[in-house]
Amino acid sequence: xxxxxxxxxxxxxxxxxxxxxxxxxxxxxxxxxxxxxxxxxxxxxxxxxxxxxxxxxxxxxxxxxxxxxxxxxxxxxxxxxxxxxxxxxxxxxxxxxxxxxxxxxxxxxxxxxxxxxxxxxxxxxxxxxxxxxxxxxxxxxxxxxxxxxxxxxxxxxxxxxxxxxxxxxxxxxxxxxxxxxxxxxxxxxxxxxxxxxxxxxxxxxxxxxxxxxxxxxxxxxxxxxxxxxxxxxxxxxxxxxxxxxxxxxxxxxxxxxxxxxxxxxxxxxxxxxxxxxxxxxxxxxxxxxxxxxxxxxx
Amino acid sequence: xxxxxxxxxxxxxxxxxxxxxxxxxxxxxxxxxxxxxxxxxxxxxxxxxxxxxxxxxxxxxxxxxxxxxxxxxxxxxxxxxxxxxxxxxxxxxxxxxxxxxxxxxxxxxxxxxxxxxxxxxxxxxxxxxxxxxxxxxxxxxxxxxxxxxxxxxxxxxxxxxxxxxxxxxxxxxxxxxxxxxxxxxxxxxxxxxxxxxxxxxxxxxxxxxxxxxxxxxxxxxxxxxxxxxxxxxxxxxxxxxxxxxxxxxxxxxxxxxxxxxxxxxxxxxxxxxxxxxxxxxxxxxxxxxxxxxxxxxxxxxxxxxxxxxxxxxxxxxxxxxxxxxxxxxxxxxxxxxxxxxxxxxx
Numbered sequence: 001x002x003x004x005x006x007x008x009x010x011x012x013x014x015x016x017x018x019x020x021x022x023x024x025x026x027x028x029x030x031x032x033x034x035x036x037x038x039x040x041x042x043x044x045x046x047x048x049x050x051x052x053x054x055x056x057x058x059x060x061x062x063x064x065x066x067x068x069x070x071x072x073x074x075x076x077x078x079x080x081x082x083x084x085x086x087x088x089x090x091x092x093x094x095x096x097x098x099x100x101x102x103x104x105x106x107x108x109x110x111x112x113x114x115x116x117x118x119x120x121x122x123x124x125x126x127x128x129x130x131x132x133x134x135x136x137x138x139x140x141x142x143x144x145x146x147x148x149x150x151x152x153x154x155x156x157x158x159x160x161x162x163x164x165x166x167x168x169x170x171x172x173x174x175x176x177x178x179x180x181x182x183x184x185x186x187x188x189x190x191x192x193x194x195x196x197x198x199x200x201x202x203x204x205x206x207x208x209x210x211x212x213x214x215x216x217x218x219x220x221x222x223x224x225x226x227x228x229x230x231x232x233x234x235x236x237x238x239x240x241x242x243x244x245x246x247x248x249x250x251x252x253x254x255x256x257x258x259x260x261x262x263x264x265x266x267x268x269x270x271x272x273x274x275x276x277x278x279x280x281x282x283x284x285x286x287x288x289x290x291x292x293x294x295x296x297x298x
Numbered sequence: 299x300x301x302x303x304x305x306x307x308x309x310x311x312x313x314x315x316x317x318x319x320x321x322x323x324x325x326x327x328x329x330x331x332x333x334x335x336x337x338x339x340x341x342x343x344x345x346x347x348x349x350x351x352x353x354x355x356x357x358x359x360x361x362x363x364x365x366x367x368x369x370x371x372x373x374x375x376x377x378x379x380x381x382x383x384x385x386x387x388x389x390x391x392x393x394x395x396x397x398x399x400x401x402x403x404x405x406x407x408x409x410x411x412x413x414x415x416x417x418x419x420x421x422x423x424x425x426x427x428x429x430x431x432x433x434x435x436x437x438x439x440x441x442x443x444x445x446x447x448x449x450x451x452x453x454x455x456x457x458x459x460x461x462x463x464x465x466x467x468x469x470x471x472x473x474x475x476x477x478x479x480x481x482x483x484x485x486x487x488x489x490x491x492x493x494x495x496x497x498x499x500x501x502x503x504x505x506x507x508x509x510x511x512x513x514x515x516x517x518x519x520x521x522x523x524x525x526x527x528x529x530x531x532x533x534x535x536x537x538x539x540x541x542x543x544x545x546x547x548x549x550x551x552x553x554x555x556x557x558x559x560x561x562x563x564x565x566x567x568x569x570x571x572x573x574x575x576x577x578x579x580x581x582x583x584x585x586x587x588x589x590x591x592x593x594x595x596x597x598x599x600x601x602x603x604x605x606x607x608x609x610x611x612x613x614x615x616x617x618x619x620x621x622x623x624x625x626x627x628x629x630x631x632x633x634x635x636x637x638x639x640x641x642x643x644x
Contacts, residue, residue, distance in 0.1 A: 039601055041538040045583070046427060047501055122423035122580065125497020125552040133499075142426035142433065 047132030056134050064103050067243050074250035075108055083148035083192040086156040090164035092206040093225040096241055097199045114147050114155045141186055148190035159183050166223035172203035173285050181274035191260030193253040196281050200288045201246035204295045245298035300327030304365040307333055307372015311479055312413055314339035315511045316371050330363050336626035353392050356399035367409045367518055375415040377443035378482055378569040389446040397457045409465045411517045416472045416584045418447050421576040428585040431525040441573045467522040472529030472584055475607040476507025482574050491548035492540050495555055500581025501533035506598035516594050527584040530600040543608055
């Protein structure tokens with residue numbers, strides 16, 4: 001009797017509970033758990049390092065405050081959460097607008113900004129590393145989508161590209177063509193608004209007096225400029241900016257009421273939106289120039 | 299009835315590993331392996347068949363063994379291993395013959411799993427941070443190994459479209475690190491100085507060798523179809539990799555890097571093939587989420603795979619790999635597998 005109770009108390013169905021090995025993977029020299037993932041640097045998946053960025057902010061902070069004396073207008077229009085595509089005008093042989101916008105938003109709003117730059121950055125030694133550690137990302141549509149849609153970050157693009165930075169001084173503040181409107185398509189696909197930003201001051205920080213097409217072709221770069229800075233400071237002028245007063249204005253975000261994640265969007269709509277944004281930005285630039293009394297004091 | 303598996307490239311590192319893994323799976327009824335060379339690992343029940351470079355007996359083999367699954371593990375992904383012609387013969391012609399055999403009328407193959415490499419994406423300045431399976435590479439392939447793998451994948455794609463009854467799964471593996479595997483990367487990481495292109499700090503992604511074997515098994519057992527990236531989570535900058543290995547850099551000039559690399563190769567320091575120089579300049583990331591969504595779990599991240607590799611190297615420095623190299627002997631193997639004198643308990 002006792003034995004029978006003991007038998008009955010035994011979990012006879014234990015054997016059945018063992019999951020059948022169908023589909024499961026078999027042990028073969030396998031560790032039971034992944035070893036702890038120890039990292040020896042703080043470089044993230046985009047190549048940015050917070051340590052490097054803190055150091056860069058330290059160096060750039062005084063330049064931002066005392067050299068360019070950057071002033072913002074409408075900063076509250078940049079969303080504090082969720083993805084948004086920031087779109088700005090681009091100027092100066094080595095554009096000073098990108099770091100000014102990124103630094104400003106990161107300091108004031110405490111949100112990281114991913115500056116999306118031409119691929120040229122990635123093929124230059126030292127520059128490629130410094131740029132990506134500092135928060136730059138190659139301007140690839142897939143990168144933008146991942147940042148905006150999946151990670152809900154702020155990404156900054158310059159739709160004029162090198163056409164904007166390569167223009168000579170007499171054409172200052174005249175927006176170039178906005179590429180092929182790719183940035184609109186990316187924002188639509190990612191389901192995020194476009195926030196236009198206009199910058200006044202960057203044109204005068206490093207004005208291009210002349211360009212050499214031959215030299216650019218020989219060096220394999222988009223343009224080979226002769227800047228006023230080079231004339232004045234010699235070789236140092238490659239990096240030395242004039243202390244132009246920077247004013248940055250954030251315009252109203254543009255929302256597109258189209259579904260995200262579509263294969264493609266109507267070309268006409270994309271072009272139309274791009275052109276509307278370009279015109280709004282151009283209008284605002286003219287307005288800011290009308291109010292500007294001095295290039296150096298704003 | 300269990301699965302009947304044919305492994306092509308049994309003598310390759312991956313062929314041996316995969317065969318050993320399937321031998322332990324009781325649901326696998328038969329494992330047949332073929333290659334031009336003798337197997338390099340000890341195999342229990344895998345039957346070995348020797349072929350010529352272009353796999354001409356394949357059709358006969360597929361018909362006679364009535365296999366239902368083929369694992370194509372013999373693709374060469376390291377151009378330092380062999381010359382142009384041999385590489386083309388092995389990868390492109392070999393795959394062509396394999397597909398012809400699988401597509402033949404008497405064939406009962408319903409599933410083909412191919413181990414390819416992330417090399418098909420290339421590495422350039424215009425790449426996205428993470429390649430998804432449907433991303434196109436930024437520039438046409440320049441190196442012969444990439445061209446050959448792309449050609450192979452083209453054949454596989456058109457085969458999959460033509461023969462709907464056969465499931466084709468292509469696994470594109472990131473750079474593999476492991477205890478037993480020797481690649482250009484593992485060599486570079488074990489040199490006293492680590493080759494580094496001055497001014498560049500690329501982000502690299504690794505996958506552990508066991509994870510690759512498991513992914514191949516997974517693709518077979520879960521009957522996957524389509525292209526899948528196989529890579530550990532995350533990427534590591536080359537500088538951090540050097541911190542982990544504790545080796546100082548051997549700086550190569552960013553201009554004329556190929557010349558510097560060919561000098562190193564001539565001095566018999568290390569062979570740095572052009573596709574590796576691209577990686578050392580731009581790095582590469584492949585998105586591993588598709589395979590994860592299919593249910594696969596990685597045991598190692600990129601950093602974990604590297605850490606494991608480094609720890610194994612440290613151990614090897616103190617205790618060298620003592621085991622005698624395995625030599626395949628056909629008559630001995632045949633005796634143990636087929637002689638009536640052997641007492642079999644199953």
